[in-house]
Amino acid sequence: MAYLEITLSVDPANRPAAAAVYEKYKQRFLDGVSGATSKELLIRDEDVQVLHGFRSVADARAYLDSELFTRDVVGELAPLLSTDPDVRVYDTV
Numbered sequence: 001m002a003y004l005e006i007t008l009s010v011d012p013a014n015r016p017a018a019a020a021v022y023e024k025y026k027q028r029f030l031d032g033v034s035g036a037t038s039k040e041l042l043i044r045d046e047d048v049q050v051l052h053g054f055r056s057v058a059d060a061r062a063y064l065d066s067e068l069f070t071r072d073v074v075g076e077l078a079p080l081l082s083t084d085p086d087v088r089v090y091d092t093v
């Protein structure tokens with residue numbers, strides 16, 4: 001099992017739009033991305049995190065290179081971000 005954690009700096013006024021991007025692509029991610037097992041939106045006062053579950057680190061890294069992520073998700077989220085996202089991949093033991 002592996003996790004991809006993406007932390008996003010999104011101004012409170014832009015959070016509904018960012019949540020809409022999450023909802024728009026969640027099912028497509030779960031149904032079409034190799035190794036995808038889960039996707040959760042976590043909201044804190046200081047940021048928003050998207051936690052993706054995968055069967056392996058290789059699956060998580062492949063998603064980061066996919067058109068779904070690079071073109072669709074990043075393309076729609078980029079105008080809503082205050083800073084570059086913090087992207088981390090974790091392996092479980």
